[in-house]
C-alpha cells in the first residue's frame with residue numbers, strides 16, 4: 683500500500699473499529715449515532731466491516747499516522763455489471779478526522795483505491811457527494827479528475843417505509859458556509 687509523508691494506507695481490521703466509530707460520530711452526519719452510546723456504533727461498524735472483509739468484493743482502507751492512529755478511512759465496493767467489460771468501483775465512504783483534514787490523507791486514500799482499481803481491471807469509479815458538503819463546494823473530487831454526471835438522477839427506495847429526505851443538518855450548513863468563506 684502507498685505511503686505519503688504523513689500516513690500509511692492499509693486494509694482495515696476489526697481492531698480499527700473504535701477509531702472508525704470516533705471518525706463517524708465526530709462527523710455528525712448520521713442522526714442515529716447522536717443518540718446511541720459509542721458501543722452501539724461500534725457494533726454496527728464491526729458487523730459491516732466483517733461482511734466487507736469476508737470476500738474480495740469490498741475494500742475498506744484506513745490511513746494511519748506516524749503514531750499509529752487511524753485518521754481516516756475509505757470503503758470501496760466492486761460491482762460487476764453484466765453490461766460492462768470491467769467492474770465499477772463504488773466509493774461509499776471517505777472520511778478524515780476533522781482536525782487532520784487538508785494534509786493529504788483523503789488524497790492518499792483515493793490514490794490507494796485507484797491503484798487497486800487499476801489492478802482489478804475496473805472500468806470506472808463512482809461516488810455520491812452531498813451538494814451541501816464542503817468537499818462538493820470546494821470541488822474536491824473535480825480537482826482530482828472526477829466528473830459530475832448531469833444526466834443521471836440518484837433515486838432511492840426506502841426499505842423502512844417512505845421517509846422525508848433528511849435535510850443537511852443546519853449546524854453543518856453553517857459550518858460549511860463559514861469554512862468556504864475562510865478557504866476562498
Ligand SMILES: CC(C)(COP(=O)(O)OP(=O)(O)OC[C@H]1O[C@@H](n2cnc3c(N)ncnc32)[C@H](O)[C@@H]1OP(=O)(O)O)[C@@H](O)C(=O)NCCC(=O)NCCS
Pocket residue numbers: 775776777778779782783784785786787788789790809810811812815816817818820822825865
Ligand atoms: C473530503 C475529505 C475526505 C478530504 O480529505 P482531506 O484529507 O481533508 O483531503 P486532502 O488533504 O487530500 O485534500 C485537501 C483538499 O481538500 C479540500 N477540502 C475539502 N473538504 C475539506 C474539509 N472538510 N476540510 C479541509 N479541507 C477540505 C482542501 O481545501 C484541499 O483542497 P486544495 O488543495 O484545493 O486547497 C475530508 O475533508 C473529509 O472527511 N470531509 C468530510 C467528509 C466528506 O465530505 N467526505 C466525502 C464524502 S463523499
